[in-house]
Amino acid sequence: MAANMKKNAKEIRDLFLLDDKISFLNFGSFGACPSVIFEDLIKWQRLLEKEPVRFIVEYGPKFLEESKQALGTYIGANVSDLIFVPNPTFAINILAKNILNPGDEVLTTNLEYGAMDYTWEYFCTKTGASYKRQPITLPLVSKEKFIEEFWKGVSDKTKIIFISHITSSTGLIFPVEEICAEAKRRGLITVVDGAHVPGHIPLNISTLQADFYTGACHKWMMTPKGNSFLYVAKSFQPLLEPLVISWGFKSTNTQASQFQEYHQYNGTRDFSAYLTIPAALDFRTEHHWDELIKSCRGSVIKKGAELSHFLGTKPLAPLTSDFYGQLYSAKIHTENPEELQRILFTNYSIEIPVMRHGDDCYIRFSFQPFSQEKEIDALIVALEEIRQTTDLWFRPTL
Ligand SMILES: Cc1ncc(COP(=O)(O)O)c(C=O)c1O
Secondary structure (H helix, E strand, O other): OHHHHOOOHHHHHOOEOOOOOOEEOOHHHHOOOEHHHHHHHHHHHHHHHHOHHHHHHHHHHHHHHHHHHHHHHHHOOOHHHEEEEOOHHHHHHHHHHHHOOOOOEEEEEOOOOHHHHHHHHHHHHHHOOEEEEEOOOOOOOOHHHHHHHHHOOOOOOEEEEEEEOEOOOOOOEOOHHHHHHHHHHOOOEEEEEEOOOOOOOOOOHHHHOOOEEEEEOOOOOOOOOOOEEEEEOHHHHHHOOOOOOOHHHHOOOOOOOHHHHHHHOOOOOOOHHHHHHHHHHHHHHHOOHHHHHHHHHHHHHHHHHHHHHHHOOOOOOOOOOOOOOOEEEEEOEEOOHHHHHHHHHHHHOEEOOEEEEOOEEEEEEEOOOOOOHHHHHHHHHHHHHHHHHOOOEEOOOO
């Protein structure tokens, strides 16, 4: 353990394929895969191409089950309640297409990921349901206030609660445990968007007791892209028709459940990315990743506070681990976040998202064990130079 614990940020960074000329502060969007996990993907693909028929029909599915078992243990879910999906968008499409009825209301927040909003809005319009984005006041004051504000949106038409566990544009952890418990008490269905959660903060789906939970493995679990899951509580599984009709729709496999067959066997594809979960978990163990990310959380709060102060805006929530993991998003006053992001990358080699959400803009950094606090200092220097030489953003007078 000691040898690994002593690895410095540069040595940890060398475990990844990342371009070392870039200050990579955007792990949140698409993750990044360490070379050893990437090589595991190639290993599976080579095995597939060596004997495509045997692999796809015979031993591939066995490896798939093993990989799912490892995932289930890691996230506290029964393997029979899990399906692999390419991404959380796909997962939300499966359920939004199937669980809505005319007149239903889906209660959510105004801080959800845009593609999820589009999905719900599309299927709500199709079925005659409605999608209610309850406004949440930022900065958050406390968990209790958040919960109180959220439930002000509930009505007698509310049937489904949809909420991010960690949000995209604000990077905040939401109190989903409390929301799911209250929803259960009220007899409402819960759908949790945990895209950013696996490998980032601890997750135990069985204690959370959400009815649906989706998470990406290709972000903070660091597998190759196209690797995510959907958990569905047993009672809801029969409701879900597959998005793609294929052999799985009339499967003769008596070993697997209809839920598994419907959603996982829908045409020929390369499922190697799903098989890399054991390698991704081994990587964490070998490098004591969970220990390393604990110290990242301290840096997020320290450097995040500095960034917000520099930008002349308030932190979006109290600076505690209740709200912050390895993402920090700060409000920034800009009319052109796209150009600001482009200049940071092109002129300063800093990869960081600057994004719009509603009427506001946010700049969000991710902090991994290969990140260094001096990268946030360099970001601040770059932003100051941009402020002095352009009118791309301004600091409000406090
Ligand atoms: C909160 C949240 N939900 C869902 C997604 C959807 O991810 P994907 O495009 O991989 O489906 C993202 C992507 O970053 C996200 O941040």
